[in-house]
Amino acid sequence: MTAATTTPPAPSVVTRRRAPVHWSRVGLHVFLAAMAVLWLLPLLWAIFIALRPISDTTQRGYVSLPNSLTLGNFFDAWTQGDLLRNYVQTLSIVIPGVIITLLVASMIAFAVTKFSWRFNLGILMLFVAGNLLPQQVIIVPLYRLYLWLPIPAPLSDNDVLYNQTVGILLIHIVFQTGFCVFVLSNYMKTLSKELTEAGLVDGASVFRIWWSIILPLCRPALAALATLEFTFIYNDFFWALILISSGSRRPITSALNNLQGQFFTNYNLLAACAVLVAVPTIIVYIVLQKQFIRGLTLGSTKG
């Protein structure tokens, strides 16, 4: 089947192969389509609930044909969940987080792959291992550290890192750098060393080389990582849960919690809020999908 796309010789072999292949191809599509429906079902069901008015579902139950559909839940979720402020708050963490993480990781990957020095590999391993630890292993001392480390005024309004946007930003950057360093260093290894050396010979500083030569060449990998990192940081649940105490500073994944509250649960409203919370990551993924796949393939091992 794969040979059909590449071989010019023996076309007769290929054509003869096509006939018996046909049924299994239909079977393949049927199977994949069925799995796709199964995969989408939970999400579609949630959207369906979000579109139904609460009065309808209270009366007739959730598994029923709708009397009417409404966008009202989305509007209510927007206001009651204070979603605009939540989005802004979240994006003020995610966007700088992604950008800084990628810049820092590319610097480290650059230094580690283009130059060799004694602890090169050790440092690379240290960064990568740091990203693989479960968050719960470090959370208690980290929390204490956040309460103690003195931070000057413009960055913190209570003199420490706790409950500060910059605190959450910091832990995301530190935690995600390892993974990005790994991917970027794999990718940079495929870039010719001559590039760096030529730049050095020309008298450019290493900073210039990194910024003007290496970074642009890494665009596919950076695009892929940007998508992944956007997802990771946006969807984070744990760091914000522990390291932020103000309800108004928690990122959007906590907006769902706020809506759930202790004393009343409106599933339709919750579903609408969940859909709205999910929208940015879905958009980012769909828009950057091509770069995402391409970026992941490049820089991986060659046969």
Next chain:
Amino acid sequence: MTQAREDTAPDRAGLTAGSSGAVASRRRRRYSVLTSRDKLILALMVGIPLIFDLIFIWGPTIASVVLSFTQWNGVHPLDGSQWVGLGNYEKLWSSYAPFWEGVKHNVLWFLVLMLIATPLGMFFAILLDREMRGTRIYQTIFYMPVVLSLAVVGLIWEFQYSQDNGLIDSVFRSLHIGNVDWLGDPNVNLWATLVAASWRHVGYIMVLYLAGLKSVDPSLREAAAIDGASGTQTYLHVVFWVMMPINIVIAVVTTIESLRAFDIAYIINHGKNGLELLSTLITNNSISEANFIGFGSAIAVVLLVVSLVPIVTFLTRMMREEKQ
């Protein structure tokens, strides 16, 4: 596999971050074009993130280990009076039933991911690694759950699993099968949670594996095809072995995901009554009203030690790759 590094020998004698001496003696070698300013910049490029890494990740890791030998409750200043040596570990081993429940559940989580979810993801990748219509759409659909926040995933599956309002039990009732308490019955809820977790995990593995498949040299497949191998045979005898490094990455990722399992179980019921996991036990002990920080740190150390197995495997492979 990686770019051959014929210039490793002189490199080793080359740049060391921050070292000032011996530059003059290497003036004849290639890297002497690096000015001391360059070296400083490189040192900063690596050094500053390194310091942050040590302070915010490795420092707390070591602190967790130290705390595990105490009975600190976070209130009184930490001093020698709270030292209990291996006391927390003894208690964990012999008299804390939730711990063994957590271990059991983490193991089950690992087995389900490794034996069902990951192979399924790989299978999807293999199926989609061909020229055909709709492959992009299928990829998008299968990967979609990965893009969602786990809080959203938890809610989506709550709509499926709820006894009174959920889809599954409503269908069961109409088929006269009767209710199943998916999230409350301790014999069932771990499996229900694993379905939700796998829903995400399959897409993640699929994308990783697909990336790996696309990088396999097509000439290998052609050679196998010319030799008369079918698609399955090509995969089993050629592609799978060629992709061994990716396979290892996938195995490591699966293991780490199973150790990191936390969010969904915590959202459903805070990790109790059948959903105990090491991560939720740590959280419930150290970051709760109870504040048994020392005891929670002991569980954290157990999780750390177990996590080191896949981490070290991964790093060793990375090291071996570097040395080639």
Next chain:
Amino acid sequence: MDDQEKRAGLLSGGQVTRRDVLKAGVIGAAGLTVLPTILAACGGSSATAAPAPITLGSNYSDPVPKKAMADMAAAFTAKTGTPVTINTVDHGTFQDTITNYLGGKPEDVFTWFSGFRMRFFAAQGFAVPIDDVWSTLTSNFSDAFKVGSTGNDGHQYFVPIYNYPWAVFYRKSLFADKSYTIPVTLDDFKALCTKMTADGLIPIAFGDKDGWEAMGTFDIINLRMNGYQFHVDLMAGKQKWTDPKVLAVFNAWKDLMPFHQTGAAGRIWQDAATALVQKKAGMYLLGMFVSQQFKAVDDATLADLDFFPFPNFGTAFDAEKALDAPIDGFMLAAKSAGGAAGAEQTSAKAFVGFLGTGAAQDIYVKADPSNVAAAKDANTSNYNALQQKAVQLISSAQKITQFMDRDTNPGFAGPNGMQNFILQFIGNPSQDLSALLTQIQAFWDGLPA
């Protein structure tokens, strides 16, 4: 939120200087010891300056309680000119991270509960004693409330705002339709349940997914069978869970389990309450907050809601008329940014003093009628029928408890402790209960000091 604070600080003269001093002093533990002297020196001058703005940490995260809290704070600001900034945190998360919160950077005043939980944190030094505030409040609260606000050292740390009873709720129209009578004894109760089953209803709605709901059932059965003192001692660890008296409680509960809604481990109380609203269930043992589900439908449905006290078990302890009536209220945080003393604390004390008056509590209870105000001078004339009955029930009770997870060590009552053990019981009431109780006692014994 923080800009507001800063603006308020800038407007009130002396505070800018104090903040600068604070910033300089706070870095390093040594600085903190210097603070009180400086603040004391400033104390005299700030008496004439505008009142210091204060902050309130609140876990009233639901729309209705949140608004009610904001209304109360606004009333205080209108009365005294003190700006109050409210930081609302999700209800459950606030409790989970309370030790971190109190030991970290808490607000000046925070919402909390009476009971062991209150005394626990007061004993750790996280709360400021407010005996001076209570000197004006004592006349406004019954003894039961004052006892509930007193720490282990005899000082007051807590100002109650409201409480609510746990009772058996039912719909009047349903009982009228089916000609049910209110049961008084346990036998009556069981007979009623049997009748309800025959009529195709679920006798007792039940939901315990969050783990705490079912504690109310244990509490009330233990109070009826073994009395208030035994229950309190058991919560404090002075009695053992392996005591045959406790086994008797579980056996009595086991007898009632067939009448409870199945699948409780996976059901939140809101959904169980929905069964009551929809007349699929006949009764529900829960706190008065269940009325919120009824109010959300419409006022007519709320008016149809009624309750009766849990039936008598025929023991001597029936006379105590004991029940769970948890008290919610406020405390002052010792480690708040305002420091251990000073103008902010004066404002904070004035705030909680205000919250202990009927004027403030009226505002809250009006917006959230699933509670009854604690203060004596609260205006009860606007209470709905349910609230009036609740007032009667609570005042006629000789003994009041706070509910298991407020009366005992939080580590014991937590997700992997009693919450889990009770869920195990509910999942299989016919199991070997002695073995379960041995586990519970072992868990208690194994708790870190």
